[in-house]
Amino acid sequence: MSIKEDQNRFRDIIKGKIKQDFRRFVSHGEMIGKREKDFVKIPLPHIEIPTFRYGPKQQGGVGQGEGKPGDGVGEPGDGQGQAGDQPGEHLMEAEFSIDELAEILGEKLELPNIKPKGNKNIDSSKNKYSGMAPVGPEGLRHFKSSYKKALKRYISAGNYNPENPVVIPIRRDFQYRSSKPTVKPQTRAVVIYMMDVSGSMGDEQKEIVRLESFWINAWLRKHYKGLETRFIIHDAAAKEVNEDTFFKTSESGGTLISSAYKLCQEMIQRDYPVNDWNIYPFHFSDGDNWSGEDTRLCVQLLREFFIPNCNMFCYGQVESKYGSGQFLKDLQKEFPNEEQMILSQIESRDKIMDSIKDFLGKGK
Amino acid sequence: MANLTPELEAERKRILAIAKEHGLDFFEVIFEMITYDQMSQFAAYGGFPVRYPHWKFGMEYEHLSKSYEYGLSKIYEMVINTNPVYAYLMEGNAMMDQKLVMAHVYGHADFFKHNVWFSQTNRKMMDDMANHAVRIRRYVDRYGQDVVEDFIDKCLSLENLIDRHSVYSPTSIVPKEQVVPQDRPFMFKYEREYMRDYINPPEFVAEQRQKAAAEEAKRHARFPLQAERDVLKFLLNYAPLDEWQQDILSIIRDEAYYFAPQGMTKTMNEGWASYWHSKLMTQKILNDSEIIDFADHHSGTVAMAPQGYNPYKVGIELFRDIEERWNKGQFGREWQECDDVREKKNWDRKTGLGRDKIFEVRKIYNDVTFIDEFMTEEFCVKNKFFVYKFNKRTNQFEVDTRDFKAIKAKLLFQLTNFGQPIIKVLDGNFENRNELLIGHVWEGVDMQPDYLNETMKNLFAIWKRPVNLATVMDGEGQLFRFDGEKMSHIKMNEEKPPATSGEGDGNTP
Numbered sequence: 001m002s003i004k005e006d007q008n009r010f011r012d013i014i015k016g017k018i019k020q021d022f023r024r025f026v027s028h029g030e031m032i033g034k035r036e037k038d039f040v041k042i043p044l045p046h047i048e049i050p051t052f053r054y055g056p057k058q059q060g061g062v063g064q065g066e067g068k069p070g071d072g073v074g075e076p077g078d079g080q081g082q083a084g085d086q087p088g089e090h091l092m093e094a095e096f097s098i099d100e101l102a103e104i105l106g107e108k109l110e111l112p113n114i115k116p117k118g119n120k121n122i123d124s125s126k127n128k129y130s131g132m133a134p135v136g137p138e139g140l141r142h143f144k145s146s147y148k149k150a151l152k153r154y155i156s157a158g159n160y161n162p163e164n165p166v167v168i169p170i171r172r173d174f175q176y177r178s179s180k181p182t183v184k185p186q187t188r189a190v191v192i193y194m195m196d197v198s199g200s201m202g203d204e205q206k207e208i209v210r211l212e213s214f215w216i217n218a219w220l221r222k223h224y225k226g227l228e229t230r231f232i233i234h235d236a237a238a239k240e241v242n243e244d245t246f247f248k249t250s251e252s253g254g255t256l257i258s259s260a261y262k263l264c265q266e267m268i269q270r271d272y273p274v275n276d277w278n279i280y281p282f283h284f285s286d287g288d289n290w291s292g293e294d295t296r297l298c299v300q301l302l303r304e305f306f307i308p309n310c311n312m313f314c315y316g317q318v319e320s321k322y323g324s325g326q327f328l329k330d331l332q333k334e335f336p337n338e339e340q341m342i343l344s345q346i347e348s349r350d351k352i353m354d355s356i357k358d359f360l361g362k363g364k
Numbered sequence: 365m366a367n368l369t370p371e372l373e374a375e376r377k378r379i380l381a382i383a384k385e386h387g388l389d390f391f392e393v394i395f396e397m398i399t400y401d402q403m404s405q406f407a408a409y410g411g412f413p414v415r416y417p418h419w420k421f422g423m424e425y426e427h428l429s430k431s432y433e434y435g436l437s438k439i440y441e442m443v444i445n446t447n448p449v450y451a452y453l454m455e456g457n458a459m460m461d462q463k464l465v466m467a468h469v470y471g472h473a474d475f476f477k478h479n480v481w482f483s484q485t486n487r488k489m490m491d492d493m494a495n496h497a498v499r500i501r502r503y504v505d506r507y508g509q510d511v512v513e514d515f516i517d518k519c520l521s522l523e524n525l526i527d528r529h530s531v532y533s534p535t536s537i538v539p540k541e542q543v544v545p546q547d548r549p550f551m552f553k554y555e556r557e558y559m560r561d562y563i564n565p566p567e568f569v570a571e572q573r574q575k576a577a578a579e580e581a582k583r584h585a586r587f588p589l590q591a592e593r594d595v596l597k598f599l600l601n602y603a604p605l606d607e608w609q610q611d612i613l614s615i616i617r618d619e620a621y622y623f624a625p626q627g628m629t630k631t632m633n634e635g636w637a638s639y640w641h642s643k644l645m646t647q648k649i650l651n652d653s654e655i656i657d658f659a660d661h662h663s664g665t666v667a668m669a670p671q672g673y674n675p676y677k678v679g680i681e682l683f684r685d686i687e688e689r690w691n692k693g694q695f696g697r698e699w700q701e702c703d704d705v706r707e708k709k710n711w712d713r714k715t716g717l718g719r720d721k722i723f724e725v726r727k728i729y730n731d732v733t734f735i736d737e738f739m740t741e742e743f744c745v746k747n748k749f750f751v752y753k754f755n756k757r758t759n760q761f762e763v764d765t766r767d768f769k770a771i772k773a774k775l776l777f778q779l780t781n782f783g784q785p786i787i788k789v790l791d792g793n794f795e796n797r798n799e800l801l802i803g804h805v806w807e808g809v810d811m812q813p814d815y816l817n818e819t820m821k822n823l824f825a826i827w828k829r830p831v832n833l834a835t836v837m838d839g840e841g842q843l844f845r846f847d848g849e850k851m852s853h854i855k856m857n858e859e860k861p862p863a864t865s866g867e868g869d870g871n872t873p
Contacts, residue, residue, distance in 0.1 A: 002411070002414070003405045003425050005417060005422075006420075006422030007425050008406075008422065009417075009419040010420075010423045046423065049420070050815040050818035050819050051518060051784075051815060051819055052785055052815075052816060052819050053524070053785065054783060054809050061751075061752055061778060062751055062778065063749070063750055063752050067763040069762070069763050070763065071763045142759055158369070255791060
């Protein structure tokens, strides 16, 4: 169908796969939305070919309705109605499920799909004959569905005679049972979020972490059914909390990052046998550790435990005016080439996307 | 695509008869029943089953199908201006909806046949669209999708540069053979595309073109002789395009001309169709149980969007207003000169000319003349019109005024030339350097600057020599220029932008 080709072409342009210089004609809306139930609103992307024209701000327009001079009228749009000949141009809002959004995010950031490592991705697939298809072996022919289809055809063509209900099915009416492979994934994954909640991490920083973790969750959920999440907060001491507390707590102590790493290690050793689980620890902090000695301890933990056992270890440093940001530099020095060690700096909300790409761009 | 069910077919015949009884007249109308997906497809294609390959149709399709999927909107009908007329109904809609749609379609069909602005349109466009698609696909096969698509993008950027009023006067409809001339005085014919640069190397072409232009200018004192509003035609004749590019540009131009009348009569056409579906449905077609559903559907169509302009609503109200006024004799010198508000309100000479009048109106007016003549102050007040403007201080659009004259002026301006700036070719050999000079007839509103820049680049890609645009921006005459590498502009002196004859066209056919 040629419209599908046109549609694919359009999507390719939007994704930037072709005609990259067209990106300046593409308009999008906000991508990140609030998480209310399961739906988030996103405008559809739109490419506008430039022409000689008046801009909307140049010309204003005529509307109908209430309002006195000076009242705002919002964004002018087309009137409602049906498409008669040429539909108008306007941005439309559509709702997507989180899953679709995660997919869009993945496409936009070009995130590779995660390949779970080792023997943890044993999928067993069984064949169940739960579907229906128009072709198949006669042994799998489904009488009732076929008959119903033939009957429908007769009625809609006006040939059905209730006095003489003879219905002759033709080839097109036949339905056959078909098998749908059902995959039972054996992969299991856990994300352990650790956050520095010492005095230097303010509301803004916590909000950044919250947004980022939301998307990381969405992405990982796409690949692992039944993703587990655990939350650890720390200042000079660490403790496990639930999700709500994770995002609301504000302590005021000093910062000992090793406390969190130790607790995380215990958690993994106790609850998540490394052979059966894909483990994703994420740590967010403003980088202001108590002492160099504590940092050395962290490095040791990372090197000896986390890196060998986890899919990857991610550290995201948010900027705060109280933090020195030293920890990031230390990690960079200690692990200059470590593939599984992902470091990311998140200067502001706008950098969240880039940070996600840092973390998830490796396909681990 | 399927034919109508027997029940619907029976209804169709009944509605057809009723429509004809009321005086509607149209070419044969063929209805087809299609799925919502097919409907989105057809709508994306402007009502046709086939179009040339281009991402813009994909974009439209994406928007329409997502919109339907998420319950944001629904297309009820699709009808195109052809003979026979093809109309599409959407499978799955309620019987009442389908009946309404059929009545609405007959209204459109009557309008297409009788409104004078459509009289020159190509009613065999079904075949032509298919033919266009075939030709362009051939070029895609030969030259590659990217190359062809890029060229089409450039043509689309310029597709509004046609002379909308020429669709009415038959003498200016140039037969196809002339539009794509085989002989261009500045180029030698070549057999194969690869020979082009050997037989017609670019410098040679530029030199020859300049000579041809200079000769032409000598003969007529300027080139083109008169400011040419059909810029695309000028480009077809004088731009150094390859033959396949000429073909594509001529296709885009033909299609632009085909759709132009629809753009010029949207309000009237929708108003006319809505008027008739409303009248036929309430008076003849509906049975009692369907009245509520009808009211619901109909009110959805003609609801006032709070800030938008709804052509269905404005159109239908205007037609009703005209009918009432002509029935009551509320027109003519005596009426206009009457000052007494109460007398005007109660005026009823029982002239009974309403029906004839609206039939006459649907024949000869377009949106601009329709609004110009029939939108009265009373009508504006009754329908709560206002003008809105963008306020830079508050960074939002705001109500500006309810003054009748301002409203009318604004609306007319928006509708004139389909709300597009009027642009003409002024000089094909500007500065005697083979440069193109086009002029914008400034009527009080500046063009959008960033779009202007991009479009100039596209124009350059076709003309292949520097292009210049005279316009007014920020209160001063400016001459914009793109030379292939950068945009520049200089302020022109106090004189008006260089214009040859034919400034500021009126809107009379």
